[in-house]
Amino acid sequence: MGTFSAVQLLNSETGEVTVTELDESALPAGDVVVDVEYSDLNYKDGLTMAPGSALPRMLPLIPGIDFAGVVAESTHPRWTAGDRVVLNGFGIGTDRDGGLTQRTRVPGDWLLPVPRRFTTKDAAAIGTAGYTAALSVAAIRRLGITPESGPVLVTGASGGVGSVAINLLSALGYDAVASTRHVEAERESLRALGAVDVVAPTVPESNAGLEKARWAAAIDNVGSDVMTGLLGQLRYGGVVAVVGVAKGRKFTTTAMPFILRGATVVGIESVYAAAADRIAAWQLLDDALDLDRLESVTRTIGLADAAAASQQILAGEINGRLVVDVNR
Incomplete structure (x- = not known):
């Protein structure tokens, strides 16, 4: 050439x-x-x-x-x-x-x-978004969140990271709940990806820092007050994998989710992730990703x-x- x-x-x-x-x-x-x-x-x-x-x-x-x-x-x-x-x-x-x-x-x-079962087009469709989703799912699994722990909330669910995260979580047996601003318009497509429910973004209902416990874990692409809201709704021992800040970089919270429910917040950095983490993420994608859902x-x-x-x-x-x- x-x-x-x-x-x-x-x-x-x-x-x-x-x-x-x-x-x-x-x-x-x-x-x-x-x-x-x-x-x-x-x-x-x-x-x-x-x-x-x-x-x-x-x-x-x-x-x-x-x-x-x-x-x-x-x-x-x-x-x-x-x-x-x-x-x-x-x-x-x-x-x-x-x-x-x-x-x-x-x-x-x-x-x-x-991976052998992927074409190069599949690999590009996965891309950084899908690889980051896999890093996020791997993180919550590493921190002890299993399908039996309870539902996992995925914010920004219709975007690149969110759509692959729902695909993976569903394939692994988790109850993935999709969060989107366009609940009615996107309900059918998000359910087709594997979401068991589609909800509006979680925003804090009070300044107390704690609300009714709902989520075993969350993969957050949004940040801002959505991050604040989901932190307050984590179950005991819950985990948030922080992926993006589409709505805003800053969020406010209290110590309560951490000292009363043992919440963990883990940052997902994909650009310079270690080789072992990259290999594990792509192995997880190879093992579990539903290619038909990705193509859709x-x-x-x-x-x-x-x-x-x-x-x-x-x-x-x-x-x-x-x-x-x-x-x-």
Whole structure:
């Protein structure tokens, strides 16, 4: 491949994005060259391409925090030409060129193999959102939450992380309860993903810090007063896996959920997660994810549509997962 197409962010102040042709000299540093087949769009990609974003660390920048494809060339001992690989995080798409491209080069230590039962398109549909969902489910399981512990609330349930979290929890036998602002409009689709119930966001009903205990655990994508509300509704020994702050970074609470109910809050960091945690998350996805349900909430677009679609994700106008076919 002499030249290849890629999305480029040219101006972070204005959010100017274009699709351009690049040559091999533009490839970033690394010891593995990958022919990318699919990327995807996450909330963070929308933030990166938004006008005035502070996330880009270089310009021009190829956005995209994920990719899946096939190794074209490698000097890394673990990878050979033809291997199917996936990459999530490690600063691609913000600190260095990312996955919205037909070809890239990366350090081989950042790559994982695509599980045999997944296509590269499946791996991109999972993406950072699904991998983060798996890290979250693994965290609540590690802290002792079992299906017998009680229902698990998933906030921002119709988004990328939320939809995969419900899929996984249901497949593992948990009673996953979906939380969304659009209960009636999204009830049927969220139940189809495996949710046993669909509820409006939990917001605090008092300043006491404790309310009626409902949830054995929660996976929170929203933050702000929704986080405050669900903390007060945790059962004894409950766990909240904090994934995102779509509504706001700040929340208020009291000590009561912690000293009277033994609540645990665990942060989920996916960008630089340890290799062992990444491997375990992808193994969990391989073991449990329902691919038919994933496909039902996945839409595919081309490189030319990626920038506009990323802003629709920010605006809350897109549910589920968006895969980018980089050759379309």
